[in-house]
Amino acid sequence: MINNLLKGWRPALVLLLLFIIWEMAVKLADIPAWLLPPPTDILKEAIEGWGNFHEHLQSTIKLSLLGFVIGSSVGLLTAIILHLIPMVRESIYPLLILSQNVPIIVLAPLLVIWFGFGLMPKIIVITLVCFFPITVAALDGFRQTPNELKHYMMMAGANRRQLFWKLELPFSLPAIFSGLKISATYSVMGAVISEWLGAKSGIGVYMTLASSSFRTDRVFVAILFIMILSLLLFLLILLAEHFLVRWKRMEAERK
Amino acid sequence: MSLLSIENVSKRFGENEVIRGLSLDVKAGEFVSILGPSGSGKSTIFNLIGGLLTPDEGTIRLQKESIIGKRGSISYMPQTPSLLPWRTILHNVLLGQELQGNINREKAIEMIEKAGLKEYIHSYPHELSGGMKQRVAFIRALLSPQPIILLDEPFSALDEWTRLGMQKWLLDIWDSHRPTILFVTHNIEEALFLSDRIFVLSHRPSHVISELKVPFSRPRNEELLLENRFLESKRTIHFALKRSNRE
Structure with a gap:
């Protein structure tokens, strides 16, 4: 893990280079700030506007965490139900894939009509984008449990519940964590989209206000913080994985 | 009989x-x-x-x-050791008993030590050789309560x-x-x-x-x-x- 962080200087350097090119291009071509502000302006706005911005940031953090927890719980629960009751899996799984084809942008206003402007439609939006990666990953994990281990457990007299809790669930943890990592980044995006629906505060609200008043620098500040937030959430999952699926890592290191 | x-x-x-x-x-x-x-x-x-x-x-x-x-x-010992990779040797050995309800930790530790695997008691299966893994699998079967x-x-x-x-x-x-x-x-x-x-x-x-x-x-x-x-x-x-x- 520390090794990976040390390797991080390469992408950081590329990013820095990109910013320098951006800054110079904007200055040399004399592009107006409402079209494309230089990175230094964005940084200045991020610092100066912090007093106003941190409130929005806070509510987005709260919303994405809540949505992520609910969304991934729904995802995991769906996977468990589909796995344990094969009939349900056969009849529901194709529909789950369809659920991912409904464009959120179209669905969101409908949700507002049905559920109003409260927390409910927002959580539904985040759950919709969050649950799918976890369900798919967990289902694959459950299914890939090695037959020899299953056979041993059955011969030794494990019942369905023991088979699941003692074998299938722990075996799928690495897969579930892959799903969680994807969902974690989606949840921030989902939260921002859901805030467009109408909220008092949040990065989504801040973003809409900024873009409609041509404060492009603020739009970029919003983007910057969305990225940071996604990254932090991702790191959090990575950390949890580090402690919970130690065995997989040790096995890999040995090979 | x-x-x-x-x-x-x-x-x-x-x-x-x-x-x-x-x-x-x-x-x-x-x-x-x-x-x-x-x-x-x-x-x-x-x-x-x-x-x-x-x-x-x-x-x-x-x-x-x-x-x-x-x-x-x-009680059963398969062809492949079939140890659970996320469990330590001790917890793998206890699995057979766990499925049947009663756990006797002291006896498990004693048996592992007798089998010459004392230093591996808290290791994971991937750290053991093929023969050692089979020993663990046998102890697991031996400790299960079935006749x-x-x-x-x-x-x-x-x-x-x-x-x-x-x-x-x-x-x-x-x-x-x-x-x-x-x-x-x-x-x-x-x-x-x-x-x-x-x-x-x-x-x-x-x-x-x-x-x-x-x-x-x-x-x-x-x-x-x-x-x-x-x-x-x-x-x-x-x-x-x-x-x-x-x-």
Whole structure:
């Protein structure tokens, strides 16, 4: 893990280079700030506007965490139900894939009509984008449990519940964590989209206000913080994985 | 008195008749081997005893009670160690007991130490060699509370040297605990070296072509493998198998 962080200087350097090119291009071509502000302006706005911005940031953090927890719980629960009751899996799984084809942008206003402007439609939006990666990953994990281990457990007299809790669930943890990592980044995006629906505060609200008043620098500040937030959430999952699926890592290191 | 008795069991999968009229029995405290060529339905027999499959005909009784379709009445050691990679050796050993309800941690630790795996007690399976893993799998089966242990070609994946070591280790531990064992193998020498009685199986559809009482006294050591009487027994079985092949 520390090794990976040390390797991080390469992408950081590329990013820095990109910013320098951006800054110079904007200055040399004399592009107006409402079209494309230089990175230094964005940084200045991020610092100066912090007093106003941190409130929005806070509510987005709260919303994405809540949505992520609910969304991934729904995802995991769906996977468990589909796995344990094969009939349900056969009849529901194709529909789950369809659920991912409904464009959120179209669905969101409908949700507002049905559920109003409260927390409910927002959580539904985040759950919709969050649950799918976890369900798919967990289902694959459950299914890939090695037959020899299953056979041993059955011969030794494990019942369905023991088979699941003692074998299938722990075996799928690495897969579930892959799903969680994807969902974690989606949840921030989902939260921002859901805030467009109408909220008092949040990065989504801040973003809409900024873009409609041509404060492009603020739009970029919003983007910057969305990225940071996604990254932090991702790191959090990575950390949890580090402690919970130690065995997989040790096995890999040995090979 | 037999602890486990299988009478006249037949099993077919569609057109494919795997077992026809198989009968055998195991007495308490006995080490019995089922010896048969590959593809003679040995694993099917175990799946029938383990309750994963049900026979088309015949009875399977453990302590006079029918165990057809009843899982968990026997303790089992598979061909591959089948240890759970996220559990330490100690917790892997406890798994068999855990599934049945009662856990005896002290006894597990004692057995692991006796098996010479003391320093690995808190290690994970991937840190152990193939032979060590099989020892752990055997201890797991030994500690399970069921009255009989089924061993399904447990040493077939090991190299020659490790296998002999493991066979001697198994004899040792069997001598001190005297569990009832039903052992499946395709290796004539292994069956002769380890067991009290051997049931020789035919090709498919399999049935018992001969039952053999192993005449060697215990404790046995590896010199036995080269003695004339051992080779004589080996020849007898070999010809019995060959004869059944021709029929």
